[in-house]
Amino acid sequence: MVNSLSKRCISLLPIYKKVPWKSIVLHPIIHPRFKFTCWLAAWQRLAxxxxxxxxxxxxxxxxxxxxxxxxxxxxxxxxxxxxxxxx
Structure with a gap:
């Protein structure tokens, strides 16, 4: 019962297109300020x-x-x- 319920909930989640910059921004070694700059650049939000x-x-x-x-x-x-x- 629980297994089928979790599968049903997962099937309701939206499927998003994979973005190529995700592994760069979410890499654990990169300093947070550089991650933030990469994120801003990817979304065209740099000043x-x-x-x-x-x-x-x-x-x-x-x-x-x-x-x-x-x-x-x-x-x-x-x-x-x-x-x-x-x-």
Missing amino acids: TADRLLKIGVQVPLECSFCNNAMETVEHLFFDCSISKAIW
Whole structure:
């Protein structure tokens, strides 16, 4: 009876799509502040210039590191020459 009830309850739970960043964010060795930053980046919630502009905060749009492009999450983590050199 209990086994069938637990199976029935589990079948009612929603099935979510697996996300590739889950193992990075939930890894036990990573410091909580880095996990939080990864979580913010994955959900596009970092306070970058493009995001701040959308909510009405006036900031310079150029990248804080290289001053060559608009500061976005994609630029900071993948395109910026200075952050590439650091990584």
